[in-house]
Amino acid sequence: MIRMAEKKDIKELCDLIWIVLKDMELPILNELPEESLKKLMQEAMLNEHYRYGYRNGIVCVRDNQLAGVCFGYKGELEPIIDQPLIKIMEELNFKTRLLFTDEETQSGEWYLDTLVTAPNFRRQGVALELLSALPDFVKKQGETIISLNCDQDNESAKQLYEKMGYRKVGERTIIEHRYSHMQYTIK
Secondary structure, three states: OEEEOOHHHHHHHHHHHHHHHHHHOOHHHHOOOHHHHHHHHHHHOOOOOOOOOHHHEEEEEEOOEEEEEEEEEEHHHHHHOOHHHHHHHHHOOOOOOOOOOOOOOOOOOEEEEEEEEOHHHOOOOHHHHHHHHHHHHHHHOOOOEEEEEEEOOOHHHHHHHHHOOOEEEEEEEEOOEEEEEEEEEOO
16 A cells, blocks of 8 residues: 555654665764664654655555655755754754765756665565656646656666656766666656
């Protein structure tokens, strides 16, 4: 079942996001203890203007468990999308550092920031189910183009996105990793 993420999901959502953040080798993960950063993120997730605000997430539920989640936002929001987390870090006197410093999207796109499947639900069609639900969600936000960045070393993800109709339109470097910037036009 696909549904909007809810406030009660925040801890599980944070754990799923953490899988992706570790894979991306973000420098901030080496600067703060994991539990401290997760606590800060969970507080920021209450804010709908945050990259991972729970209201920006769609979840797949299987067997009463979160099987996967995707988060995204309108491209023009990228310059301010992490402000809720930064504000919390500043209020608690943490050394402020952006999670992401490289451009990931642009105005005119709805950017699929994160798509992750829980380890025990992998290879069961969860990502496909989430991707299939995205166009309706994005249309309601007034956008017609969904974009994402696919790690160039992740051939299986690339094949899934192409199967769903995404096409490579460029390349980006994000935290020293090469990504294919892909778009899907909603019909």
